[in-house]
Amino acid sequence: MSAIYKPNQTIELISFKLCPFVQRSVITLLYKGIEFEIKYIDLANKPDWFLALSPLGKVPVLKYGDDVLFESAVINEFLDEITEGSLMPSDPLQKAKDRAWIEFSSQVLMAQYQTSLAKNQDDFAQAEAGLNDKLSRLEALTSDKGFFNGEDLALIDTVLAPLFTRFAAIESLFERDLLANFPKLKALGQRLLALPEVSGSVVENFNSLFADYLGNAESWLTK
Ligand SMILES: N[C@@H](CCC(=O)N[C@@H](CS)C(=O)NCC(=O)O)C(=O)O
Structure with a gap:
């Protein structure tokens, strides 16, 4: 079954305050009107739970319900595809x-x-x-x-x-x-x-x- 954004879906973006790659996903989340929570971590001192979730040890990581996505470009395309009004060209x-x-x-x-x-x-x-x-x-x-x-x-x-x-x-x-x-x-x-x-x-x-x-x-x- 394909994912379609439901406003009651739990979405959490694991972030670092100065990270430009995180910022990309925040912009897409805001632009697409998706409700989300943001959790900041210290990249100089990565928590064990984060290392367990993130195969590359990098932010952003998006927790979508029980699923985990990483890589900002991938996260952004996913967020775009589960909401109305595509931000990718159709051609x-x-x-x-x-x-x-x-x-x-x-x-x-x-x-x-x-x-x-x-x-x-x-x-x-x-x-x-x-x-x-x-x-x-x-x-x-x-x-x-x-x-x-x-x-x-x-x-x-x-x-x-x-x-x-x-x-x-x-x-x-x-x-x-x-x-x-x-x-x-x-x-x-x-x-x-x-x-x-x-x-x-x-x-x-x-x-x-x-x-x-x-x-x-x-x-x-x-x-
Ligand atoms: N290609 C990745 C790059 C993400 C990235 O480099 N994030 C940096 C912070 S801005 C990071 O988590 N660095 C931690 C590390 O490399 O140990 C993306 O687009 O998500």
Whole structure:
């Protein structure tokens, strides 16, 4: 029997407050109007029950009743499929392309992470060059109609949004606009960050937790 979301279904997202992959699933849950609970864990000190549930030891993990799902892209597609109004293109080719760019966007998140954690100016410049390479690819594909594919928000937008939360935090905390050379991405970011599902997808003190995290890691941005 296929799963169809029932509002009384117990859904719990195992999370870490600063994790962009968790944030992707929170955006999808909020956008799809799915009721859920969120449980934060400390990734530096993973509880045994979490390690028992999560084959990769990574968040997000979604507990759907007695079932367990992992990997944000998989969780998001599942949440999309059990609710009305698909956020994936119906055309198989376009759907395959979106899945490919969703995978690519995970690499962009990793490049952004490495850039924000670089410990000195040289490492920062090197990491930023790698990040910019990836951002150029996204910039070339970003529509100027509102969202990544066009006028309608799709899952690819929900997975890109956490990038913009972190670019905005870096700009506000350290006065560095890492999207200055990417006008279409900048506009996409502003559009996404204005959505309540995106602004409400992180904890209220996100910027200060993010600053603390970078400070503890002795990131060059914080010096
Ligand atoms: N491909 C995974 C990546 C998830 C991931 O890397 N999560 C990080 C936190 S942001 C994590 O749990 N790291 C713990 C670890 O690697 O030990 C997804 O999309 O869900």
